[in-house]
Amino acid sequence: MDFAFDARTEELRARLLAFMDEYVYPAEAVAHEQRAGLDSPWENVPVVEELKAEARRQGLWNLFLPDSEHGAGLTNLQYAPLAEIMGRSPQIAPTVTNCAAPDTGNMEVLAQFGDEAQKKQWLQPLLAGEIRSAFAMTEPEVASSDATNITTHIERDGDEYVVTGRKWYISGAMHPDCNIFIVMGKTDPDGADIRRQQSMVLVPRDTPGVTVKRAMQVFGYEDHYHGGHAEVVFDHARVPVSNLIGEEGGGFAIAQARLGPGRIHHCMRLIGMAERAIELMCRRAVSRDAFGKSLARQGVVQNWIADARVAVEQLRLLVLKTAWMMDTVGNRGAHTEIQAIKIATPRTVVGVLDRAIQLYGAGGVSQDFPLAELYAGARTLMIADGPDEVHQRSLARRELKKYL
Structure with a gap:
């Protein structure tokens, strides 16, 4: 496995990072204010709709779909660092780039299993963000x-x-x-x-x-x-x-085909969430004093930050390996790795976010910082797309089968 990103991935990373800095992060507070003024909380937020148009104009659209006929044609390995970047602002970035669940999985189902009429009626408007x-x-x-x-x-x-x-x-x-x-x-x-x-x-x-x-x-x-x-x-x-x-009786197989990419996409974004948490931890640590010295000089805080960095680097390597295997041997061949990242990533990121919340004190559980909402999303992924225990059971059976 080559750990270097290819030229196309690097180019898209640079464009996406610039898009995040210029548009997405500033839009977080604006979107919150605009939503508070809507008649219904489910109405479209103006700034989000504006960013959709900008993302599409910049070619940062449908990056998730490996089908070059309908999407960007990226491999899982190419998409992984892009999804991680979007995961740093999981409420806005995936939405404005048309890379948000559940639409991503539904588009994959229609692209892979839908007939031509279904693709025309439903897939095309979904791809267009309509x-x-x-x-x-x-x-x-x-x-x-x-x-x-x-x-x-x-x-x-x-x-x-x-x-x-x-x-x-x-x-x-x-x-x-x-x-x-x-x-x-x-x-x-x-x-x-x-x-x-x-x-x-x-x-x-x-x-x-x-x-x-x-x-x-x-x-x-x-x-x-x-x-x-x-x-x-x-x-x-x-x-x-x-x-x-598809066909009658094919629903279970379609669901499994849908959930494989969905699981790794969640894990990619979770790594971005953890990176955002580490950044917030460091900013907090160097800007706050407690008991006569900055939090950055407190040994326990240093341990939290170091442990978080080690954990995220380990997760990223495992997710990239899984993406590479999905590209080379298919989802079925990477089944064990997909289950491994689905078990490891949410629980580890929950731990990183928990420490970040602790570092922010009361602010960590408030609406003034993104940590509480990030925690809610990460904790949910220990249940969504199959709870940890189901994946552990299946993974253990695969390991034990070698010895039976």
């Missing part, structure tokens, strides 16, 4: 970390599918521009193969029987920029059979 989307898999009544537990029914009735079920923490569903749901449910609940019971269908938001009931909070945050996390009810919502993605 609409937003949501991925409806998680359910409150079952352990959704095991996707075979999903209970939503997708029943065929003539030329239509009838969708009935209740979902929650459906990211993006509160956004006013969220026009389409990718819904996972069971078309063959009694099938012999439990991984062939599920299918995915496209359900437009304005379909009769679709109700977005409420926004779910995460440690009190509603994640406005990404469109929130909603509870959604599908009550005999009817869609054409042509809205099926």
Whole structure:
């Protein structure tokens, strides 16, 4: 593995770093003020919409999609340092570059599994940033970390599918521009193969029987920029059979294909969050005095900063190795590495953020600094896309299999 970034990656890094300094970081406070003045917290924030146009003008758009026909055509290894940079401002930077979840995963699904009509109707507007989307898999009544537990029914009735079920923490569903749901449910609940019971269908938001009931909070945050996390009810919502993605029984496999890139993208951004935390720790340490000397001269603070730097460097190497393996041997071949980063990265970054919050005292848990919101996002990723324990169980089985 070559640790040097190639010329294209370096060029995009330079442009993205300049974009962050000139536009994104200054927009954080502006966006907060503008949102407070909106009639609804889910309305589009003017400064964010302005930055979307600027990012697109600068060619910093759809960087996540390896498909050169629809996206930037970057490999995972090329995208990793770019996602890390965007992770330093996770509420704004991914959104304004059209690299924010859940739209990224949904675009990947449509690009890989959608037919030409589905791509024209839904993928093209998503790529252009004209609409937003949501991925409806998680359910409150079952352990959704095991996707075979999903209970939503997708029943065929003539030329239509009838969708009935209740979902929650459906990211993006509160956004006013969220026009389409990718819904996972069971078309063959009694099938012999439990991984062939599920299918995915496209359900437009304005379909009769679709109700977005409420926004779910995460440690009190509603994640406005990404469109929130909603509870959604599908009550005999009817869609054409042509809205099926792929084939009946292919939903589980599509979900796994979607989650692999999603997991590494989250980990890439988490490293950026940790870098932002280290920067804030250092700035705080050199600017504050306690007990007769600066915090930067306190041994415990020095230990926190040193440990954070070591941890982040270790994580970055593991994530880059995983990206390289995904590019060279495919997602399946990198399965162990993907699980490893999904276990290691959120928990480590949570620890870095926790120390940064401690260093800021009361300010660390306030809205005056980004640390509390960063912590909420990082802690959530110990659950999202499969909780740590599920990945540990699977990874341990792979290791033990060598000796059985």
